[in-house]
Structures are given as C-alpha cells and as structure tokens.
Amino acid sequence: MAIFTRMLGKASDIDAARIEKEFSRILVEGETVEKVYKVIRDYWVFTSKRFVVVEKHGVTAKKVLYHSVPYTSIFRFSIEKAGPTDLESEITIWVPTAPKPFKQKFNRFLNVHEVEKIIVGSWLK
Numbered sequence: 001m002a003i004f005t006r007m008l009g010k011a012s013d014i015d016a017a018r019i020e021k022e023f024s025r026i027l028v029e030g031e032t033v034e035k036v037y038k039v040i041r042d043y044w045v046f047t048s049k050r051f052v053v054v055e056k057h058g059v060t061a062k063k064v065l066y067h068s069v070p071y072t073s074i075f076r077f078s079i080e081k082a083g084p085t086d087l088e089s090e091i092t093i094w095v096p097t098a099p100k101p102f103k104q105k106f107n108r109f110l111n112v113h114e115v116e117k118i119i120v121g122s123w124l125k
Contacts, residue, residue, distance in 0.1 A: 016033040019036045019043065032048045035115065042054055050070045051068075051069045054066055067102070077093045078092045079116055087108055090104065
C-alpha cells in the first residue's frame with residue numbers, strides 16, 4: 001500500500017533511523033531526525049531543530065536540493081485531516097521568505113498531528 005500511495009504523490013512515513021545515516025552530514029551537533037515522510041523519492045524531514053524538504057533531481061537522483069527551514073521561521077501552518085470518505089490529509093507550511101507555501105498530501109492513515117506536535121513543541125521551547 002505504501003508504494004502505491006507514493007506513486008500517487010502522497011507522503012507515507014518511513015523509519016527515522018533509516019534516514020538518519022543519510023542526514024548525518026547535514027545534521028548539527030545534538031540534532032536528531034524525529035519524523036520522516038517520503039513522497040516518491042523526495043522527503044519531508046522533521047528534525048529536533050528544523051524542517052527540511054529534500055528534492056532529488058535527475059534520472060539517478062544524485063542531484064539533491066535541500067530546503068532547510070528552522071522552526072522559528074515557520075509563521076503559520078495548517079493541517080487538513082482526512083474525513084471518513086477522504087483519501088488524504090494535507091499539511092501546508094508557510095515561511096515568509098518562500099514564494100509559496102510548502103504543501104504536501106499525506107496518506108489518510110498517517111497521524112498528521114505528529115507534525116503539529118513537533119512544530120508547536122519547538123515554538124514553546
């Protein structure tokens with residue numbers, strides 16, 4: 001089901017420990033990967049300090065673009081939880097310096113409120 005969901009462009013969660021090794025070169029001291037969502041070959045990564053969108057380009061996906069946003073730069077976000085007949089949830093994150101918000105559809109079975117806890121928890125520290 002996860003493979004089919006990713007093919008439709010909806011995010012599904014993957015084990016954070018699995019991606020932590022790949023991220024080890026960009027994490028700062030004391031930063032840990034808390035939650036990871038994968039869409040086809042791109043990632044939405046929520047660490048203990050920031051939100052990172054990883055876009056893999058090209059046929060071999062060796063060209064990688066990282067959008068790194070500290071939680072303090074997120075000024076607004078919205079979560080649209082899937083209803084009984086909906087197939088997906090959606091998260092939108094606004095950053096003042098980005099031309100448009102980061103927006104992603106998520107598998108309806110994911111607990112999208114985990115993202116809310118991560119962002120709001122970082123604001124309250």
